[in-house]
Amino acid sequence: MVAILKKIFGTKNERELKRIQPIVEKINSLEPSISGLSDSELRGMTDKFRERLERGETLDDLLPEAFAVVRETAKRRLGMRHFDVQLIGGVVLHEGKIAEMKTGEGKTLVATLPVYLNALDGRGVHVVTVNDYLARRDAQWMGPVYYHLGLSVGVIQHDASFLYDPEFRTEEKGFDRLRPCTRKEAYNADITYGTNNEFGFDYLRDNMKYEIEDYCQRELNYAIVDEVDSILIDEARTPLIISGPSEESTGKYYRIDKIIPKLKKDEDFTIDEKAKTAILTEEGSIKAEKLLGVENLFDPANIELVHHILQGLRAHHLYKRDVDYVVKNGQVIIVDEFTGRLMPGRRWSDGLHQAIEAKEGVKIESENQTLATITFQNYFRMYNKLAGMTGTADTEAEEFAKIYDLDVVVIPTNRPMIRKDYPDVIYKTEKAKFRAVIREIEDCYRRGQPVLVGTVSIEKSELLSKMLRQKKIPHSVLNAKYHDREAEIVAQAGRPGAVTIATNMAGRGTDIVLGGNPSGLIGEFLKGKQEPSEEDLKDALQKAEELCRRDRER
Structure with missing residues (x-):
């Protein structure tokens, strides 16, 4: 009907x-x-x-x-x-x-x-x-x-x-x-x-x-x-x-961090990966009391210690380096889980950021308190x-x-759609999935077809990069670690035989032109010239346009 x-x-x-x-x-x-x-x-x-x-x-x-x-x-x-x-x-x-x-x-x-x-x-x-x-x-x-x-x-x-x-x-x-x-x-x-x-x-x-x-x-x-x-x-x-610093000492984070490796998973504490929480078991509480030298961990005077132990467990077991954060210039920088981008200046609240800083052995900044908040x-x-x-x-x-x-x-397209959108392919294991991805990339590379590979995290993009290096396939990696060259790399992703690995949002909105982007290739033709003249620039652009045109027609 x-x-x-x-x-x-x-x-x-x-x-x-x-x-x-x-x-x-x-x-x-x-x-x-x-x-x-x-x-x-x-x-x-x-x-x-x-x-x-x-x-x-x-x-x-x-x-x-x-x-x-x-x-x-x-x-x-x-x-x-x-x-x-x-x-x-x-x-x-x-x-x-x-x-x-x-x-x-x-x-x-x-x-x-x-x-x-x-x-x-x-x-x-x-x-x-x-x-x-x-x-x-x-x-x-x-x-x-x-x-x-x-x-x-x-x-x-x-x-x-x-x-x-x-x-x-x-x-x-x-x-x-x-x-x-x-x-x-x-x-x-x-x-x-x-x-x-x-x-x-x-x-x-x-x-x-x-x-x-x-x-x-x-x-x-x-x-x-x-x-x-x-x-x-x-x-x-x-x-x-938006948060501001609270007046508290940072020494307690180092103290807590020393005892975390001594607590055993499933015996002293349990982890809920979906909710990103950690809970101490009774045995874990007794062990923590001995390690910290306190009589009763759940005494109102020690309640803050419980909070910091739980944050320490989360830092060690739920937050992974090069997935959730990166360590750069002695600082822990959050990686946006949706975009794969670094978020300098942003910090996790409630002592979590400090717990991660203690885990990584970098300088601990003082804890923050929330002053204003809103969701998108x-x-x-x-x-x-x-x-x-x-x-x-x-x-x-x-x-x-x-x-x-x-x-x-x-909105309908201006011209009829000729791109083929294939259905998703599901694999039993991640290993099998990545092996299939590498085989596909190898095939495209041999035929000179440009490939753009999207990944969900820095860790996965580095893993694929390692596998491609083993196969001796030249490629560019685009993730939060190489933020500044982002548009430059993506603009050339359409060149013949180009293999580009990117986190899901890296380079989003940048035009990928088949054959490459002429303005991005000018530098190649100006190598060795310290201060190129107007004539040099014009000449380089002409050569780049000609190269891109030839590549596009291949």
Whole structure:
């Protein structure tokens, strides 16, 4: 019965696309007249739109013309024209829904449409990306469109903030046209790019201030979340915590750490790996009392000792080096379990971080107490309007609807899909799985087919790397340990015979072009030249483009 009704009325998704089609046709009908405008007239459209909003028109009334203006500006400034399917994606995002678009369909460009339209009322738009590199890249890439239309663009980073300024030049790689500014200035821009972590932490910091004029953020008006499934589902319950040091000695952690190896698993304590907890048995309690020289471990005066013993057991038996954390420059740095990225400055609370520092024999920092906390789920639900983009949202459509009241619309591809998506292959053991992976990589490498291998942790990527070295297969490893070269490595993952191993989020959002990325290869042709001239750079780019073109055609 359901199948018959779907045939008559179409699926919900088909009905949505059908409803949006007339809007797309209206935008297309405006293209000839908008194309005839001069650059200054195009820029003047922003002021006209704002005047119309003041006279009582709504953003929906302005949508066709505003989208047509952005499309024309992108054509002139970036050499990119929005396809019809990208216009559909823009409408979906403006309506506060999630647009599921396949990889490579141009989500970054799609966002310019609703971002411009919603920034017209001056209440601010936040574009949320998964890492600092993408926030900078997208602001620099799409900045010319917004700047030409008279809108300001801010960028929030972990330890800095910027405003997009085409006049500002710097030698520092990745920061060209980004003029340093205060955090407040970046948030006061019409459009602000940043990561989910930074937006969340700035909200918490603002809530710890005494004067409203000291706040950095404005009203949480409209946000577009890139890789929305990762941020709003996978990390939804991740708490953001701001903590301050408590006045306690660190000596107790070394004292506890010495007794942990003497306690035996299943005899003195039990471990729950799923809940990540440890519990002392009666025998374990008696043994701990003897080792610490206390009469009764559960006496109210010693209750803190019990807590630290349990944290020590967790540190030794549940938290693994190069999986949950890495030790770098004498510091224990947390690895984000969802993204495989290092999180410098972040610390586990309740003495766990100190217990791990004691286990690794590095300097113990004083314990922290929680001052402010919020989860991503609660933070993003405070926006007046929320939208998102990803390549994989339809599978979580029910959760998006239930938790965030967000509908998912699957946007068709611009051209027919020729990529084959094979079903998952299940193996009995991890060993068998990795052997099969290596065989597959070997086969592709021999045929010159580029391979990108996704892993869930640093440990697994290093294991695969070791197995490939044994087979003498050259490859690049991309995980939290090689953070800085991330985009560079991923951009060349499409070269013939390239083998790239990456943690699940490393390099996300970076374009992998078959044949390689010419701008990333320039360095190869400039080796040995200390200060290349303009002519050298031009020559190197030509050679790189030619090489990539030949490789792509192979």
